[in-house]
Amino acid sequence: MSGPLRIAVVYPDLLGTYGDGGNGLILARRAEWRGHEVELLQAPSDGALPGADIYCLGGGEDGPQVRAARTLHDDGMLARRVAEGAVVLAVCAGYQIVGRSYPDARGDRHEGIGLLDISTVNGSGPRAVGEVVAETVEGAPRLPTLTGFENHGGHTTLAESAVPLARVTAGVGNGDGSGTEGALAGRVLGTYLHGPVLARNPALADLLLGWALDLGDLPPLDDGAALELRQERLGGVAGQARRRFRPRRRVH
Amino acid sequence: MRYRLARITTRTVNATSRRLGRGHGTVIGGRAGLKVDPWLLQRLSAGRRVALVTGTNGKTTTTRLLTVALGAGGGDVVSNETGSNMPPGHVAALVGAGRTTQAVLEVDEIYLPRVLSATSADVVLLLNLSRDQLDRTNEVRMVAGRWRAALAAAPHTAVVANADDPLVVWGAGAAAQVHWVAAGTRWHLDAAGCPACEGRISFGGDGSWTCTAGCGFARPAPEASLQFSEDASEPHRGVWADGRVHDISLLLPGRFNHANALMAAVAAEAGGIDAALALAAMSGVENVAGRFTVCPFGPAQARLMLAKNPAGWSELLDMVAGDDGPVVVSINARIADGADPSWLWDVPFERLGERVVVATGERFRDLSVRLHYAGVAHVAHADPVDAVAAAAEGSARVIDVIANYTAFNHLLAARS
Structure with a gap:
């Protein structure tokens, strides 16, 4: 890689509902603190998507989600850059639209941009809203316990070429009965976790940075505040998880 | 009979709750009263002029400002001052209102359709809509859509709405009578997508906005506009399209509070109170529920x-x-x-x-x-x-x- 590390927050006007813009900021700061030159780009939906090394997609409402998917598809840059090795972090609505298909509020099916081999439908039950704890699974990079907050009504199923990121120990995650959370294909990583996810999981941030910078190990940073937050969240959920997420129905 | 029993229940439960020191004693009694008579809010609203205030931010302050403004016309005004802004809170406020004929109620944005239909309000004030408590309310666009349907079904209600917030304009857009106010809202991050079509909203530097897809959804012409002065020697003003100009001088700080006061003045005018008189009355409001003290x-x-x-x-x-x-x-x-x-x-x-x-x-x-x-x-x-x-x-x-x-x-x- 030559020149500065370019991080693009994709369509904050459409996919910025849940503070997920924070993920771009966190990646930028963590690279800068390690001496890398960084360009953090806010890429609104009325312009061409810029070329970047890392793309962050966040959560969004139903209407804007459809608009974002269509605009990304017509723009073409994201798929092109992914083919060239760019990193994608896609959260919630962003996670759904980088898949093959996703539903709108009425349940009508829309084409995604197909970076992940996943498909999402509307769940029949109440929305999944609450804290999530998940452990990365075999086939995905090994990371410390993942913590975040989910708020979605979609059930996401992974097809063959996508591997799950993690298995939930509290919360719902993909919600398709498999007990998994998130998906991964190459350098495209999708998840339902807000928080934003990188604020609570600095190791995940460094995984993405390592991919983008082609570096295996990154020098450690002062993550004292984040570690305290992780401890608090994981400690708080431990008690609550046993009550709320007693296995209801096992799907084999 | 049931109505009388419901009122007595509300009062008794609230008095008991207060005596036991369990909070302000507004919600629990209202809830009990509504159990006894599900039509309690309808009955309590009958014969009263009711104004509703809703929006994401500024509800409590604006409710207080409008209460004071309407009071300037003489006569008592009842209000749910404790900030309990769902039907039990409304019931509790009205049960204690005696013969007071005017009410100003702060309403949770999700509950507006229900409370509007129960109270047949004369005036509804729509302040703004933005992301808030997403785990509870889901999506602001959905809220705007619900407002729109509810107000379309209330042709006798005068709506005072913020012309600078596209989601509010969408929510008010199907109402029969709307007084648009340019409140100078600067938060537009939730309104980039046009609520009327698949297009995008483009915001001009002069406060104008319009859908770029050409569906015609654009900022309506305001009846009154806030001129907020950044220079301490210049007063803040409300400028009416008909040429009137009134100073807005408040003890409350901030651009948003002056916008709230202007919207309350326009709502007071819709209720037959002179805007200058309303603004003069509001200038004495020192703090609302401890805020800014x-x-x-x-x-x-x-x-x-x-x-x-x-x-x-x-x-x-x-x-x-x-x-x-x-x-x-x-x-x-x-x-x-x-x-x-x-x-x-x-x-x-x-x-x-x-x-x-x-x-x-x-x-x-x-x-x-x-x-x-x-x-x-x-x-x-x-x-x-x-x-x-x-x-x-x-x-x-x-x-x-x-x-x-x-x-x-x-x-x-x-x-x-």
């Missing part, structure tokens, strides 16, 4: 401010931008606050810059991580009272204390 806090003096969501925080951080004294920021994430504090990442805390900052509240760790990445040096104290004391150390200045809902109430109760 400077109060002693141990050895320190603290100015308590409430912000609940990114749009509100953004306004407050703008307002205090000129100060350079210590700041205490307190964050909780209880049910009333929204259980997911992800919104902290939508708040421009970077603006706190070089000030002495103390992070506190039940979710001070979330805040601390946010400030870390914002490059804002800070210390953290789990206990809000300790946090104010820490901020006061070595400074004789009034300390700015900004807190979200339950954190604010905690501080209000803890002041000396």
Whole structure:
């Protein structure tokens, strides 16, 4: 890689509902603190998507989600850059639209941009809203316990070429009965976790940075505040998880 | 008979609750009364002129301002002053209203359709709509859509609505009579997608906005506009399209409060009160539910401010931008606050810059991580009272204390 590390927050006007813009900021700061030159780009939906090394997609409402998917598809840059090795972090609505298909509020099916081999439908039950704890699974990079907050009504199923990121120990995650959370294909990583996810999981941030910078190990940073937050969240959920997420129905 | 029993139940339960020291005693009695008579709110509203105030930010303050404004016309005005803004709170306020013929009710934005249909309100004031408590309310667009349907079905209701907020304009757009007010709203992050079509909203520098897909959805011509002066020697003004100009002079600070007052003045006018008289009455409102008050806090003096969501925080951080004294920021994430504090990442805390900052509240760790990445040096104290004391150390200045809902109430109760 030559020149500065370019991080693009994709369509904050459409996919910025849940503070997920924070993920771009966190990646930028963590690279800068390690001496890398960084360009953090806010890429609104009325312009061409810029070329970047890392793309962050966040959560969004139903209407804007459809608009974002269509605009990304017509723009073409994201798929092109992914083919060239760019990193994608896609959260919630962003996670759904980088898949093959996703539903709108009425349940009508829309084409995604197909970076992940996943498909999402509307769940029949109440929305999944609450804290999530998940452990990365075999086939995905090994990371410390993942913590975040989910708020979605979609059930996401992974097809063959996508591997799950993690298995939930509290919360719902993909919600398709498999007990998994998130998906991964190459350098495209999708998840339902807000928080934003990188604020609570600095190791995940460094995984993405390592991919983008082609570096295996990154020098450690002062993550004292984040570690305290992780401890608090994981400690708080431990008690609550046993009550709320007693296995209801096992799907084999 | 059932109506009488319901009123007695509401009063008795509330009185008992108050006597037992279980809070203000408004919600629980209202709930019991509604159990006895599900039509209680309808019956209590009959024969009264009712004004409803809703929106994401500024409800409580504007309700107070409008209550005072309508009172300027003579006669008593009843209001749900404790901030219980769902039907049990409305019932409790009206049960105690005696023969008072005017009511101003603060209404939770989700409950507007229900309360509008129950009260057949004469006036509805729509302030703004932005992301807030997403774990509870889901999506602001859905709320705007519900407002739109409810107001379309209420042709006798006069609507006073913020022309600068596209989501509010969508919500009010199907109503029979709308008084548009240019309130100068600057938070547009939730309104980029056109609610009327698949297009995008483009915002001009002069406050105009329009859908770029050409569906025709655009800012309506305002009946009155806020001219907020950044120069302390110039007054803030309300400028009416018919040529009238009135100074807006408030004890409450901030652009948003002046916008709230202008909207209340237009609503008062719709209720037959002269706007100048209404504004004069509002100028005496000193603090609303403890907000913006400077109060002693141990050895320190603290100015308590409430912000609940990114749009509100953004306004407050703008307002205090000129100060350079210590700041205490307190964050909780209880049910009333929204259980997911992800919104902290939508708040421009970077603006706190070089000030002495103390992070506190039940979710001070979330805040601390946010400030870390914002490059804002800070210390953290789990206990809000300790946090104010820490901020006061070595400074004789009034300390700015900004807190979200339950954190604010905690501080209000803890002041000396």
